[in-house]
Amino acid sequence: MLPDSLGEAVDALAAVPAAVPVAGGTDLMAAVNAGRLRPAALVGLGRINELRGWQYQDGYALLGATLTHSRMDRPDFAALMPALAAAARAAGPPQVRNAGTLGGNIVSAQPTGDTLPVLAALEAVLCLAGPDGAREVPVSHLLTGLDPLRGGELVSHVRVQLLHAPQVFLKSSPRSGPSRAPVSIAVVLDPGRRAVRCAVGGPAPVPLRPLEAEQWVAEYIDWDASQGARSIDPAASAAFGDYVAQACVPEPPEGGPLGAGAQRLRRTVAVLARRALGRVLR
Ligand SMILES: Cc1cc2nc3c(=O)[nH]c(=O)nc-3n(C[C@H](O)[C@H](O)[C@H](O)COP(=O)(O)OP(=O)(O)OC[C@H]3O[C@@H](n4cnc5c(N)ncnc54)[C@H](O)[C@@H]3O)c2cc1C
Structure with missing residues (x-):
């Protein structure tokens, strides 16, 4: 099914509850090809114009769920949301970035999803559309499972506050060029609230916000x-x-020393956090 509007897509998912939405297909088709998923039907989101672009809305940017990583990496977008543009630039090789979308990255919710720490640090809100109407959910609530997608619901847009202040995304990668990384980090300044916001992807299934560290460093x-x-x-x-x-x-819950892997991970997080802070203050 290839609906032309968000309403048609919601209706199509309601009509065939076993149907699965597909945007760029970079994650979904990999799961199908690997035999992990056998969707009864697919509802393609690629023809829905209202999900493809982005617009300003009262100090916020409203980003369509099918914005591709390549689109987010363009200069107009990068000027307003540099960390999200940098994350999009790092999300896989060019052919994947041309097809892969923001909404797909969120719903796939991989620990290595590059846009996720940025969205967590920006405290983005997801606009959802489903058979019972529209609702909004903080990205952290969806990712942690506190408020998951309900049956037949789609992510339609992502609302991000425009802070007009430095923000940085960095990722550690064992290889050169865009690839999955064990650690990624977003640091954003919010001068209006005199706050530093930081989120770390990789060490846990969802991005982590080190809130005490954020508050501590804001004093300096x-x-x-x-x-x-x-x-x-x-x-x-x-x-x-x-x-x-x-x-x-x-520290390990059972006490004792940190293992070698955890020590390495700590060192990587520490270096990235220090470097990201230095860059937002530069
Ligand atoms: C070779 C390769 C390298 C990659 N490298 C990286 C990388 O370095 N960093 C990174 O972050 N990602 C990487 N990815 C993963 C992938 O490209 C991203 O997660 C991408 O953003 C997924 O978007 P998509 O549109 O392709 O999602 P799809 O594959 O179309 O969908 C993924 C999931 O989301 C659901 N979905 C999609 N859109 C919506 C919506 N609007 N509402 C509700 N549900 C929806 C689908 O049903 C499916 O369950 C890589 C993938 C490949 C194949």
């Missing part, structure tokens, strides 16, 4: 300095990295 930033002139003591920056790493890779 000279918020009254102009953008680009803000700086931080290198010792505070290094301590922030360690704080984030300890929050995201905790």
Whole structure:
């Protein structure tokens, strides 16, 4: 089925409850090809114009669920949401980025999903459309399962506040070029609230927000300095990295020393967090 509107797509999913929506197909078709999924029917979202673009809305950007990674990597988008553009740029090879979409990345909810830490740090809200109407859910509630997608529901849009302040996405990758990485991080400044927001992807099934580390480091930033002139003591920056790493890779619950893998992960998180903080303050 290839509906032309969001309403038609919702109706199609309601008419065939076993049907599955497909956007770019980069995750879904891989699961089908590997025999992990045998959908009774597919509802393609590719012809629905209202899901493809993005627009301003009262200090927010309303992003269509079928925005592709390639589209998010263009200069107009990157000027407003640099961290999301950087995550899109890092999400796999070009042919995957041309087809793969924001909504698919969210619903697939892989620990290595590159847009997810950025959306968590930006406290994005998902607009959902389903047989019982429209509703909104914070991205963190959907990812943690606190408020999952209900039967026949689609992600229609993603609402992101425009902060007009530096934001950075970094990922550690064992290989050069875009590939899945064990750790990714987003750090955004919210000067209006004098806040630093950070989310780490990889160590856990969902992006982690080290809230105490965020609050701690915000005290060390000279918020009254102009953008680009803000700086931080290198010792505070290094301590922030360690704080984030300890929050995201905790001590083993049974006590005892951290294993070698966990130590490596902690080091990687600490380096990325320190580097990302340095870049948003530069
Ligand atoms: C070789 C390769 C490399 C990759 N590398 C990376 C990488 O480095 N980083 C990364 O983050 N990802 C990577 N990916 C994963 C993939 O490209 C992304 O997750 C992509 O964003 C998925 O989007 P899609 O449109 O292709 O989703 P689809 O495959 O179409 O759908 C994925 C899931 O989401 C559901 N879905 C899709 N859209 C909606 C919607 N609007 N509402 C409700 N449900 C929906 C589908 O039913 C399905 O369950 C890679 C994939 C491949 C094949």
